[in-house]
Amino acid sequence: MDDAHFAADVAHAAGLLLLEVRARAHETGRELGRLGDAAANTLILDRLASERPEDAVLSEESADDLTRLDAQRVWIIDPLDGSREYGLAGREDWAVHVGLWEAGVGMTASAVAQPAIDVVYSTADVKGPAPQSGRPRLVVSDSRPPYYMDALAADVEGDVVTMGSAGAKAMAVVRGDVDAYVHSGGQWEWDSAAPVGVALAAGLHCSRIDGSPLLYNRTHPYLPDLLICRPELAEPLLRGIATHATREADTGRVAMAREYIKSLVSHDATKLRLSDRCTRIENGKATGDSGAFLRREIEEGQQYKSIVGVHELVFNEWDTNVVARFVLEFDGGARVNITEHFEIPAGEITAITAIIEPSP
Incomplete structure (x- = not known):
């Protein structure tokens, strides 16, 4: 054939x-x-x-x-x-x-x-x-x-x-x-x-x-x-x-990082491109060691349930790296400052490192 x-x-x-x-x-x-x-x-x-x-x-x-x-x-x-x-x-x-x-x-x-x-x-x-x-x-x-x-x-x-x-x-x-x-x-x-x-x-x-x-x-x-x-x-x-069409389009890596951040609010990880061995480190502590685990946590984890908004989002990209800085809002009005580093060598996120700080 x-x-x-x-x-x-x-x-x-x-x-x-x-x-x-x-x-x-x-x-x-x-x-x-x-x-x-x-x-x-x-x-x-x-x-x-x-x-x-x-x-x-x-x-x-x-x-x-x-x-x-x-x-x-x-x-x-x-x-x-x-x-x-x-x-x-x-x-x-x-x-x-x-x-x-x-x-x-x-x-x-x-x-x-x-x-x-x-x-x-x-x-x-x-x-x-x-x-x-x-x-x-x-x-x-x-x-x-x-x-x-x-x-x-x-x-x-x-x-x-x-x-x-x-x-x-x-x-x-x-x-x-x-x-x-x-x-x-x-x-x-x-x-x-x-x-x-x-x-x-x-x-x-x-x-x-x-x-x-x-x-x-x-x-x-x-x-x-x-x-x-x-x-x-x-x-x-x-x-x-x-x-x-006057707005600048996201690059591929920024688009992948943006999709991850959107999922924190939507609690829907369907469109995330995470490698099978994707890791996440939060303030020096390992909080995920596989793409499947991270998707499940985003959709079902209690620590994500109360997230209701993302504000002041900006990106910086170089080589295979993307850094996102934003304010994360929780139900009840509490906010934290997030700096999130994504390693994206090709078509999947392979590592995420987050620094979480209290918002003034």
Whole structure:
């Protein structure tokens, strides 16, 4: 089986499994999303190990093995894109991403499955959308829409619509349901790799929002923004984004540190990239020796339950280090000053060192 049909077959199989998990599970919401992620990831990794054993893998749900940087072929996968939507009854806007990156070429054989609507889009046979009619429709994240979208839509006399899952939004452009997908504010390579592979095969424009190429299999797999659109819309959209997108985006390492700090308040560690052996030291005392332990503590530990706010947050980054300084607020109004150092060599936080001081 060639790579494109293989990608489609694997994505389809993972999608069927996700439907089964969703149908029989008693869990809902976040826990259902985690069940689906784990099950689909295992299926995809097993297929790759069996049928493409020489290839490297970058998966959202697995530790980042940096030997991929020297590989000629890397499968970039998101076993369940849109885990939030998957955990909500009746939502169809979630997907499975299976894409192949090849050295010197970029994204090649790719597939995106949307199991809830029983369709798989693949570079093996994807077709471009029908000609545009009416006002351009610009799709954005329903949870993190770009701050400049109203101004951008006015520039092109278009309408903004929302949807979950990066793959679902990208495939809506491929189908012609919408005319462009615009994203700012943080994504990872697995969020866009396979959708971009399919969209390029369909003849669509794909780039960063500054017009630069979308590059994959990088040391730090953070890709904060993208534009997927009909080719004729690329120039006016890029021109409008250049005018209205004025905020500086986080680097990948700062984004990872910010996600950790957000989780202290949300008590949701779903999106944290912590290595299996991630350590945490607090005022000289070891308070964690694994990523799994730290995630569990953030979500269930009593010492985190009363955290209600983060204030005056600033970051400093150099080499593989990020330092965050902020004020942590607790239920009842108590506050402490935090200086938190993160060691982030690549796609995961490997060590956290915190200094906690009373707030004046």
